[in-house]
Amino acid sequence: MPGENLTRLEAQQRAEILNVHRYQVHLDVSEDSKYFSSDTTIEFDAKAGSSTFIDAITHQVSLIELNGEVLDNALSDGVRISLPNLQTSNRLRIKAVGIYSNTGEGLHKFVDPVDGEVYLYTQFEVPDSRRMFPVFEQPDLKAVFEFSVTAPKGWKVISNSPTPEPSTVSDTLARWDFAPTPRISSYITALIAGPYSQWNDSLVSLSGKVIPLGVFCRSSLAEFMDPDYIFEKTKQGFAYFEKAFDFPYPFEKYDQLWVPDFNAGAMENAGAVTFTESYLFRSAVTDATKERRVVTILHELAHMWFGDLVTMRWWNDLWLNESFAEYASTLATADATEWDQAWTTFASLEKNWAYRQDQLPSTHPIVAQINDLEDVQVNFDGITYAKGASVLKQLVAWVGQEPFLRGVASYFKKHQWQNTELKDLLVELERESGRDLSSWSKLWLETAGVNTLKPIIETDSSGLVTSFKVEQTAIAEHPTIRPHRMGIGYFNLAEGKLVREHAVEVDIDGPLTEIAVLNGTKRPDFVLLNDQDLAYAKVRLDEPSRLVALGNLSSIEDSLARTLVWTAAWDATRDGEAPARDFIDLVLNHIGPETESTTILTLLRQLVTTGNLYVAQHTRSESLEKIASGLISLAETAPAGSDSQLQFVKFVPQFARTKAHQDWMRSLLNGSKTLAGFTVDQDVRWELVSGLTINGVFGESEIAEELERDNTANGQKFAAAARAAIPTPENKRATWDLLVGTEQYSNTLVNSASLAFGRVNDLSLLGQYLDEYHQTALDIWTRFSYKIAEYLLINLYPVQLASAELAAATKALIETEEVSSRPALRRILVENLAGVERALVAQRADR
Incomplete structure (x- = not known):
């Protein structure tokens, strides 16, 4: 390499x-x-x-x-x-x-x-x-x-x-x-x-040209393709972008192809976009996945202009491609499709990704320093995509959407078929908006780190606000204090609902900003900074608002406001400011009525991290049992055939560990137990098989039987994961040797099996791999292609063993000459270590 x-x-x-x-x-x-x-x-x-x-x-x-x-x-x-x-x-x-x-x-x-x-x-x-x-x-x-x-x-x-x-x-x-x-x-x-199987359609572009449209997938998956829906979303995207960008689609045709073993979500090849087959739905999928497919379709379409027509000169401006496509696709999804809550999804998924990435030691400015190809390989990250898009959203709030889009349109006209740098875009945005963006660019694009905003509210004896200030802080490693455009929402309890009754939009700058417009207002039951999610910043709740939120989170009617409160609770847990077990209780008490599929998915993933890493070790088994039992109860009481029912069932195997949990999974799999409106389809079957395998109930014979039932590419992926999860020392050794010592597996199978390797109820199964990982990491990096090495080094890292011993071993490896001279390898290890260190902080807070 x-x-x-x-x-x-x-x-x-x-x-x-x-x-x-x-x-x-x-x-x-x-x-x-x-x-x-x-x-x-x-x-x-x-x-x-x-x-x-x-x-x-x-x-x-x-x-x-x-x-x-x-x-x-x-x-x-x-x-x-x-x-x-x-x-x-x-x-x-x-x-x-x-x-x-x-x-x-x-x-x-x-x-x-x-x-x-x-x-x-x-x-x-x-x-x-x-x-x-x-x-x-x-x-x-x-x-x-x-x-x-x-x-x-x-x-x-x-x-x-x-x-x-x-x-x-x-x-x-x-x-x-x-x-x-x-x-x-x-x-x-x-x-x-x-x-490939093929479906055809066409549309008339803004230029008057007829643009042929194609949809393709493997013939064995043709029955699962929904071409009419794909064409409908594509046409909505074309109409939206051609009008917004005031520039006709720049290529002769537009094909979209679903291909096997794809490492990414999709790729913006000019006129021939490739997608992961995960976006072909052979089994029931969540609304989160359905919506994400639409966002991805529109993300790649936006690239036909931003990236393909006009391209960055070098990879330090990769963010210009990805952030713009991420922002534009969310805008189009919300405005032009049935997924009109796309900005709630963005807040839950993208911004959580951005905040997580921006708090790693490896964080970097949005305009990253890219010295070579190894640098850019690891910069397809939450900064390049999600933080950049979040900052663009903040910029649009500041300069106005119409001036922003006029500037983008001028940029396409001036630089079509050429290469550009950031300054070329800023020139057009400044011309159309009348704003000087040099200071904004320096503060937002050329520095790293996320600020934290907290309200400081004083009231008189009658409850009227006498002083409302917003405190802004930054960590010592990234001390920049930035300007923010943001909303402040006042919410009150009324008939069991937490309802917004007043809101203002203000500019925040400096360590302390007085919000004079709120002086004299009646203090509400709940105050939310960054209401409407315009700003890119972590938010803390003042204590009275926090207590109201804990008891009434699911009663917040506005989905975006509700997601912002979920995010604030998660940030406090990750930062070790609130006990992990409190977050588990909050989720189990309030996730049931949650309406937004991506928010549910995000919370369930956060439960996996919380239960396995953030809970104090002496209560971990108890906490994981509590989550599994809670999800079983939620699955059984969820509306029949609902999205939430599907999500709760699919996450039970992530936590199951008792005989009762095993019996529940087994009875659902064999049909002796049913849930109203729920079908145990093939993908759900595999989730249950994996859960039973991790628990030692199933083994090779049951996995082989399930693979015979589903001998497809998807089935082989699930089977590789299930085999890697068989909880015996002999199997863990065989799996490790297969992944690290051979090149038998394709990229998809490597990813699936290495992810499943660490899914254990008995942590002693991973004990010997703490030393072995650190002894073989350099060999993995030098022998395998970049993508395979990345999968192995991230997925096989024994973060489940989070301890001072693991942290010390990883630090020692990072400091060696062999690693320090390889920036991309070093970054992967630094991020692995950061996960351990954050887990140790959270565990101390949970004691």
């Missing part, structure tokens, strides 16, 4: 030398189970007499021909090809053999266990188009790409340009010759090929 790195300095130097015009890439994916061939011709200008290199991760190079001269193949080291003595105009031809991936990086190959069919797709962001063809792999060397592909007849072959009619090569093979793309970056080029 270190040999595959590219530094920012190298990229800058190469960009000063080169102007790349065109790639003509022929791929043959017809012949071998392990390898494919490429024949690539690149036309580019250069400074005469200069030398550089082209990126090409290959198995073999058979031809390097530069300006008609055949060069020595030894100029290739398998990662780069040196290019000496360039002319003003150059023509480079390289013939090479590449290796299919099973890690979701580069050109990934998947064999469907259902029917044996082969499926290919690419995933190139950040640096992996070089795994398919030789390329100057950096976003600012845009070019025109012209692909041709030889593949089996009967396959669907999709790329960035519209799919042409294939020409016959032989009785079994055909060739697809795609038209040239517009001038784009290499990381958004794409190839998807195989016997």
Whole structure:
């Protein structure tokens, strides 16, 4: 992996030398189970007499021909090809053999266990188009790409340009010759090929063009595709973005493809967006997942403008792509689809992610310092996506939505098909809003950390406010005090409901801000800072409001206000300011009536962390039993067939540990127990099988029986997890050796099995892996691809053993020269350690 790195300095130097015009890439994916061939011709200008290199991760190079001269193949080291003595105009031809991936990086190959069919797709962001063809792999060397592909007849072959009619090569093979793309970056080029099922539609763009729409998935999953709904959301997104951005869709067609073994949620390949198959629903899914799919569809569509049409010059402005797409997709989801509570979802999911990431030692400014490709790999994080989007929301509240969108529209018009930096966007926003954004940019984009806001309220004997102040604090490591635009809500109890009766929107700045407009008002039962969630900041409740919230949280009518109170309670628990067991009680007492699916999902995930890490060790077993029993009770009393019923059932196996819990899961699985309106479908079956396996009730024979019932890619993923969870020392050893000592598993199976490895009721099963993890971490990093190493190093870390001993071992590893010289590896370990240290603080508070 270190040999595959590219530094920012190298990229800058190469960009000063080169102007790349065109790639003509022929791929043959017809012949071998392990390898494919490429024949690539690149036309580019250069400074005469200069030398550089082209990126090409290959198995073999058979031809390097530069300006008609055949060069020595030894100029290739398998990662780069040196290019000496360039002319003003150059023509480079390289013939090479590449290796299919099973890690979701580069050109990934998947064999469907259902029917044996082969499926290919690419995933190139950040640096992996070089795994398919030789390329100057950096976003600012845009070019025109012209692909041709030889593949089996009967396959669907999709790329960035519209799919042409294939020409016959032989009785079994055909060739697809795609038209040239517009001038784009290499990381958004794409190839998807195989016997995919396809559905078609079209729309008329703002430009007057007819834009063909395509939806694709594996044929064995075709029955689960809902193309009409996908097309409907896509058309709503097109109409919204074309109007908001005042710029027509910039490509010739728009295909959306659901592909196997995908590492991310989706990828914004120009005109050929790929999605994880988790967004194909073969079993009942929560409304949270359904809504997230819509947000993801619109996120990737927003990228067609922000990222694909206009692209960052280097990866330090990656946030411009991701934060904007995250903000714009939530805006469009709330305004243009039936998911009109999308900002509540954003507050529950995205902002919690951002706050968590921003409190890690590895936090960084939104505009991150990206020195090389390893830096950017680990910056697909809660800062780049969620904090950036939260800060954009705050900016929009400050400058106004219409000026903001006018500035964005001007940015697209001025910089179409080019590369930009942050300053280019700020110029347009300043022009349209009349605001000087230099100070805002410095405080919000160039510093790290999250502020905490707390109300300080004084009243007279009649309950009238005599002083209302907002205190703003920051931690010593990130001491910046920032300006905030935010709401303050007054809520009172009325007929069993906590109802907003008064609200103001104010500017907060400095350590202490007087809110004079509230002087003389009647102090309400409950005060909420950041009402409407405009600001990016942690919020604390004053003591009278906290007590009212504890008893009445579920009676808050406004879903966004309710989510903000949930978040405040969680922040206090994570920060060790409130006992973990209080949070468990709060959730079990108030989650039942919660209406927002994503809020429920977020709370259940927080219960997993609280029960396993934050509760004091001497009460942990008791607390986990309490959560499991509480969720069983909630599942049995939830409305029949409801979203909450489904979520409660699926989370019981995360906590189950008593004979009563085991009997409940087993009876639900075998059908001797039923819940009104609830279907135990295949995915629920697997959750119950895993829970029973962790409890030692089920073993290999039951897992094999369930896999025979569901021998699909999804079934294999669940089976790998269940096997990894078998609670015996022998099985933990075999699983560890399989994951760390071999490369048998694909990326999906590695992730599933390594996540399940640490799911134990008996922590002694993990004891020996405390030392072994630290002894093998460096070897994992150097032997595996980035994504596989990341899965293993995060998922196998024995955080469940949170202790001073674990913290000391991780600190010692971080301080070694081998780790400190590898920033991306160091960051993963630093974040692992931070989880342990936070758990120890929370455990002390819970005593």
